[in-house]
Amino acid sequence: MSLSATIHHRLPGFTLDAAFSAGPGVTALFGRSGAGKTTLVNAVAGLLRPDQARIDAGGAVLTDTARGIFLPPHQRRIGYVFQDARLFPHLSVSGNLEYGARFAPRAARPSRARYSEIVDMLGIGSLLDRRPGALSGGERQRVALGRAILSAPHLLLLDEPLAALDEARKAEILPYLERLRDLGLPILYVSHSASEIARLAGHVVMLDGGRVIAAGAAGDVLSDPATATALGQETGALLAGEIAAQDPDGLTRLSTPAGSVWVARPDLPVGAKLRLRILARDVMLATAAPEGISALNILAGKIERIDPAPDGSVLVRLRLGDDAAILSRITERSRRALDLEPGMPVHALLKSVSIAEIAPG
Ligand SMILES: Nc1ncnc2c1ncn2[C@@H]1O[C@H](COP(=O)(O)OP(=O)(O)OP(=O)(O)O)[C@@H](O)[C@H]1O
Numbered sequence: 429m430s431l432s433a434t435i436h437h438r439l440p441g442f443t444l445d446a447a448f449s450a451g452p453g454v455t456a457l458f459g460r461s462g463a464g465k466t467t468l469v470n471a472v473a474g475l476l477r478p479d480q481a482r483i484d485a486g487g488a489v490l491t492d493t494a495r496g497i498f499l500p501p502h503q504r505r506i507g508y509v510f511q512d513a514r515l516f517p518h519l520s521v522s523g524n525l526e527y528g529a530r531f532a533p534r535a536a537r538p539s540r541a542r543y544s545e546i547v548d549m550l551g552i553g554s555l556l557d558r559r560p561g562a563l564s565g566g567e568r569q570r571v572a573l574g575r576a577i578l579s580a581p582h583l584l585l586l587d588e589p590l591a592a593l594d595e596a597r598k599a600e601i602l603p604y605l606e607r608l609r610d611l612g613l614p615i616l617y618v619s620h621s622a623s624e625i626a627r628l629a630g631h632v633v634m635l636d637g638g639r640v641i642a643a644g645a646a647g648d649v650l651s652d653p654a655t656a657t658a659l660g661q662e663t664g665a666l667l668a669g670e671i672a673a674q675d676p677d678g679l680t681r682l683s684t685p686a687g688s689v690w691v692a693r694p695d696l697p698v699g700a701k702l703r704l705r706i707l708a709r710d711v712m713l714a715t716a717a718p719e720g721i722s723a724l725n726i727l728a729g730k731i732e733r734i735d736p737a738p739d740g741s742v743l744v745r746l747r748l749g750d751d752a753a754i755l756s757r758i759t760e761r762s763r764r765a766l767d768l769e770p771g772m773p774v775h776a777l778l779k780s781v782s783i784a785e786i787a788p789g
Contacts, residue, residue: 429486429582431614435471437478444468444478444638450583450616454609456625456646457618459635460658465618468635469585472616473508474501485614486582502531507576507584511591513568515560521571522556528575536580543578549607550574566597570604577608584608584615590624602627622662626650626705626784634658651753653735653743656708663743664707665754666784671700679724686748690724691781705784708743711756712777715766725778729754731770734763744768746776 434447444464448455457465470476472483474490477498483491485506490499507528515524525547529538538546547553550570560568569589576584589605590598605628609615619625625632625646632649634642642652649655651665669682669689680693682702689704696702718726729746732753737743742763744756756776768774 429614431472431483431485431583431616433468433472433483434481435468435478435483436480437467437471437476439467442467442638444471446633446635446638446640448633448640448643450614450631450633452612452614453630454615454617454628455631455633456629457616457633457635458620458622458625458655458658461620463635463658464638465635466587467638469508469587469616469618472583473506473585474499474504488582505533505580505582507579507581509569509572509576509584509586509589511588513560513565513572515568515571515575517560520557520559521552521563524560524571524575525556525578528578532578532580538578538580546574546577550604564597565593566600569593569601573604573608577611577613581613584613585618586615587618588620589617591620598624622650622659622664623705623784626664626666626703648753651745651755653733653737653745653755656735656743656755657738660738661709662707663737663755663757664705664710665752667704667706667752667754669702669704671696671698671702673698685751686727686729686754689727689778689781691783694783703784705782706754706778707780708755708757710779710781711746711754712779713744713746713756713758713762713766713768714775714777715768715772717775718777721777723777723779725781727754727776727778729774729776731768731772731774733770734768736760744774746774748776 430451432449437444444467471478480493481491489497490504552570629646632646634655642649642654647666656663667684669684672683673681678693679690682689727748729748732745732747735743741757741759747753
């Protein structure tokens with residue numbers, strides 16, 4: 429199942445002109461406030477009738493303005509979860525879930541076993557008799573996710589599902605979103621948070637001013653300097669790694685396409701796969717292999733490009749081996765002092781490396 433969309437829509441003072449596709453797993457829609465994310469998601473859901481558009485999902489044409497096709501929202505097989513759960517306050521949790529199931533076409537209506545499986549997956553079994561007013565924000569979102577999944581959708585649209593939650597509730601719900609992702613359904617996930625995206629998304633579509641400015645694998649988009657304006661201090665790259673060894677001094681060696689990286693020991697076995705996030709502001713550069721320095725993680729690479737960053741610093745993109753790229757944010761003064769140019773070999777000193785995600789399995 430996949431989604432492909434080309435949408436052109438004019439609002440007073442704003443034009444959405446975007447084309448993108450999304451396959452199974454999470455595709456993050458990312459961009460600053462006012463970039464057009466909600467307008468785009470509403471067009472996919474059929475809540476907005478675009479001026480010109482073609483939107484296909486799993487072979488079905490949802491919108492094709494050239495042929496006068498516009499399926500109403502309830503016929504699109506799309507589950508939509510908003511920032512605020514929007515549960516029916518007068519129905520119990522089970523009433524809300526059953527309402528979702530009623531939207532599934534007869535042939536796809538969830539069985540009792542499927543219903544229980546989803547209730548268990550979201551950890552809401554003990555809440556079934558309660559009304560939404562008696563649930564925490566995180567619980568309400570889990571019920572809203574359950575209601576959406578039980579409608580047997582071909583596609584899930586999650587519009588900032590964690591935005592209204594505090595950090596503790598966010599941390600509580602993220603593992604459920606990971607399980608949801610692993611169901612293999614395409615999920616379009618609108619978020620402002622680079623760390624959520626680093627944790628959940630396989631693909632990223634970056635919007636700015638109603639246009640797609642970068643799209644592709646999360647690692648490629650997040651290390652694309654074009655995305656720095658939207659990401660600000662959160663600009664940083666992803667690096668895939670696998671636990672290679674647990675050293676006796678408490679550090680763990682990861683093998684990555686860029687070479688070995690050491691992190692404080694995560695409680696995981698050798699062979700476990702991880703996704704590391706390396707913020708551009710945490711990467712220093714040296715033109716010669718540094719000696720007498722306490723930094724553990726020093727990777728050799730080559731400068732691919734140098735771009736001015738919005739805050740007056742510069743972003744240096746380094747290629748590290750065939751399969752990895754990271755960004756370093758340095759001052760223009762340092763760039764000049766080191767005479768950095770594309771093509772130069774350099775050493776990257778990683779001041780900090782965080783684990784963005786532990787791959788399932
Ligand atoms: N019904 C409308 N009429 C006129 N302008 C609108 C309408 N809806 C949205 N806009 C404008 O379209 C632009 C995109 O809005 P949209 O809500 O899609 O952005 P967004 O990326 O989802 O923002 P946020 O992250 O703040 O939710 C904004 O400039 C907004 O003011």
